[in-house]
Amino acid sequence: MRNFPAQYTLNDEDVLYFSHIPKTAGMTFRTIVEDQFDDREICPATLNAQVAKIPKDELKNYRLFRGHLGFINIPDLLPGKRVVNVTILREPIARVISHYDYIRRMPGDPHYEAVKDMTLAEFAQKLTAGKVGKNIQTYHVAKAMRFKLDDLTPEETLTLAKESLDSFAFVGLVERFQDSLFLLSYILGWKPILNSRKENAAKKKKSFDEIPAETLEIIKANSLLDLELFHYAQEIFEMRFNEMVQQLIAQFGNSSDQAENISSDRLKELLELHYEQRYRDRAVTPSPTLLYDFGQALRGVGWQRRECPPSGPPAYRWTGPGTLSTLDLPQIAVPQEDCLLEFRVIATQATAPDILESLSVSVNRHPVKLYPMHSDRGVKLIQAAVAPELLKSERPFTEIKFEVDRVTSLNAVNPLDPDTRLVGVALNYVQVFPQSAEKQYSAATQLFEDQAWQEAIDFLKQHVQPQETVVAPLAFRVMLNNPVLDYEAFLDGKPAEWVVLHKGVAAQISTILMKLLGRGLSPVFANEVFVVYSNHRGISTTSYVSKHVRPVYIDRVKKNVEHRLKTIYRQYAGKKR
Template sequence: MRHFPAQYDLQPDDTLYFCHIPKTAGMTFRTILEDYFACEEICPATLSNQIADYTPEQLREYRLFRGHLGFVNIPGLLAGKNLIKVTVLREPVSRVISHYEYIRRTPDDPYYESVSQMSLEEFATGEGPGRIGKNVQVYHIARLLQYDIGSLEPEEALSLAQKSLNLCAFAGILERFQESLFLLSYIFGWKPIVNSRRENVAKSKTPLSEIPPEALARIREAMSLDRALYDDGCEIFQQRFDEMQQDLVQRYGDRLALDAPPPGQVLEFATLQQLLEWHSQDRYQAQNPPPSEVSVYNFCQPLRGLGWQRRDCDQNRPNAAHRWTGPVTMSTLDLPIAPTPTDYRVEFQVTQVWATAPEVLDSLKCLVNGHPSELAIAYSSDTTRLYQAQIPADWLPPDRLFAELTLQVDRVAPINHKNPDPKDKRLVGVALSYLQLFPAAREAEFSLLRSLLQDALTTATIDFMRDRLKPQEQIAAPPQFRLPFSGQVEGYADFLRSPGRYHWLVLHKGMALPVEALLFQLARCGFRPVFANEVYVVFVRRRPDVPSLSYFTPDVRHLYVGRYLNSLRQKVASLKRS
């Protein structure tokens, strides 16, 4: 890190390589790195033997390599590319204990059979690669510069590793993990990373106090090379961290009446996060074109937000991905926007509905720049649900670079609630695949509801109404009908409150609606059915020129008979239980 710029903007031709040292929070760290790259930019290989599945030409197209790739010469495979190297170091004795315990509790690990027969001391002092024993941090870092180090003497390997460490863009310290993530954010200009994930973390760890002093002394002696590298890394880290704080306070400290802290002192968490937020916004503006009045985000794109689980990419569909909220109950997403002085609409698609705990889904709330919005379900199925909310113009002030969307649930639940994979222990809320923010007047141009207008039954219903609808008449209908009949459509909730305002009602048979209450209002206000098909029934009032349908017409009858029979069955079942 000593020989890498204090701040660096990743270029399109750069390739970021995470040198993953075992048991240094690498699983968590790699998912954090993935957040800042698009799906197609990430090499799918996470194990050394998987690299062979890709041609050299394919490998050179990727911008992020991460995972256990230490037994492949990644720098050699990408010769000529600008390789930006990052890593995380850990106190060596704690690391070797963690590695030992991990292997012993993982029967499918290739070293399980042999290590399960060893004591901790035997494992830590045994043979390793080359001449450096189990000093795997020196081993992996040195090989970034020279892949074959088998002939090097231990001190030569350490010297090479120290030189390599100085060339890394970033070397985090596990014992200062959150501070490491703040420094990483500063270097690359990313939104300040606040970690909430715990990937592949052991439930319990053996404390050093339980290891016999003689054995602990021998383990420390065996780890002396790694200790020297770790100490060097800690010194570099502290220097870079102090320089970061000094720079941030110099740039933005006057906004908080803040003085620079002395070397070695860390600013309060919330203060440092706020300074880094301002810094990231300035870096974003310098690296990106000005935003437009519409913001569209799919979860294949890099993430700018907090409180999300790792992304789930669909390898068979390059532009398809979703991301669960969690493990916290509040998740944020920053959308770059240059709003026009008009009302907006936010629209997002929740997927994996079948795997979501129903009470979690029902508790979903959405805030825009801190303002609670009134969510409406525009479409729902067993797999997908589309939500919309109206955003008043004054919620989107023109001096803000981003609109902050906050998604909140009452609680999170295990993802394997209906997921057969026992290894996936994530706690999640809801899964999103798409989100957008656009002027309400441009709904017909951008809304995902457009896809619901393409089937023949919906088209037939719209055509029937378009030929008969008068300009002043109001319609109560599903949200997708707002697109062809702009300014004339409201939802069912308002119809139940004020049915006299409406001339037309379009009922969707598949929606969960209070049909009994609706039918009562229809009869009371003089509505009559005039059109029906397998999906919709259209009612109208005060239009004698539009011929009526009988309530016994099959497509009208299905609207209420099926619901009546189902209600009757429920009442009979309730009587039997009592």
């Protein structure tokens, strides 16, 4: 780090390489670094054998390599690219103990059979890395500068490792993990990263007091190179961290800021200002529309790791572990008309209903009213109107904030799901576009590729008169020029000549049917998804016992009767006991 710029912006010819040394918080750090890259820019391989199977022509397309790749010569595979090295180091004795415990609790680990019956003292002297023995941090850092180390003595390897550290863009410390994330954010101009994840972490860590003194001495004796390298890394870290704090105070601070006792909260505030300046320096041209899918690099906070469905894109993220999540998206060229913010919530069947109901959104810190466009099969499409003045911001980006009242684990919602992360809702895309271009950009248009949806809209276009009001899923708005109201407006008493009943709105359907009857609307069209009602006398009605209307009434009555009979039986049976 001594020989790397204090601030640096990655360019297209740079490849970031995170050398993941075992038990140095690498799994957590890996997901954090992955956030900063598009999914397509990340090499999918994290092990030596996996990289070896990827054609060289494909490897050159990736801008992030991460994992246990110490036996692959990354620079040699990427001619013409600059490899920018980052890593995390850990106090060596604690790292050896953690690695030993990890292997013994993981039967799937390749070293499990060899280690399961070892004592800690034995482990400290075995599974070594060539001439440097148990000093694998020294080994991996040295290899970043010179791939072949066989002809070097242990002392020469240590010297090389120190030189290598000096050329690294970033070296963090497990013992200063949050400060390390702050320093990484500063160097590369990223949004201040907060440590909210714990991937692959032990539930309970041993303290040195639990380990015999003679065992600790054996570990120390076999980790002398790593101990010296770690102390060297500490010196570099302290130097670069202090320089960062002083520079931030000088550029963005005030007279009350003192470098020697600055709090993490204040440091985050200064880093946020620094990030805004670095973002502004990118000079991104405002666009009349924007589309963000979660396969893209994340500029924001309060999100869980990116997930990609087995069936392929689109990628998605859960909000969490807190209740606030933000996205910093490129600025919008402020239009003369309202824009629409549109996003899709997925996995609603795995989301606690009250959490989904509590979702609120703001644009540049201004709350916006949400309108559900359509909800079906675990997916909910939502829009909000955004006035032009809300898109104006002194900051160099458009901030969209999502907030829920609480978070919970997927396991709490479904005990069969082992996922214990705290989450709110899951999203897979967000976009903003002018309201006049809704038909061109809205994902709601995709719904009408389905035959049943297309049949319903064709019927309406044939029969609905100009200015007549239609009650329907708001997605119909993108295909009709008429006023379209949602079911809530209809239930609140708003008049309408047409009602398009989606059979999937189970929570409201009984109440809607009663309102239809009271207002004299009769079925005039039906298919497997919709029943269309109208009060027009010139249109022939559809029988209530026809194939597609009957289930809405007869079958629903039948289910209600069955439910009531079962309730009465339980009450009666309970009294008999």
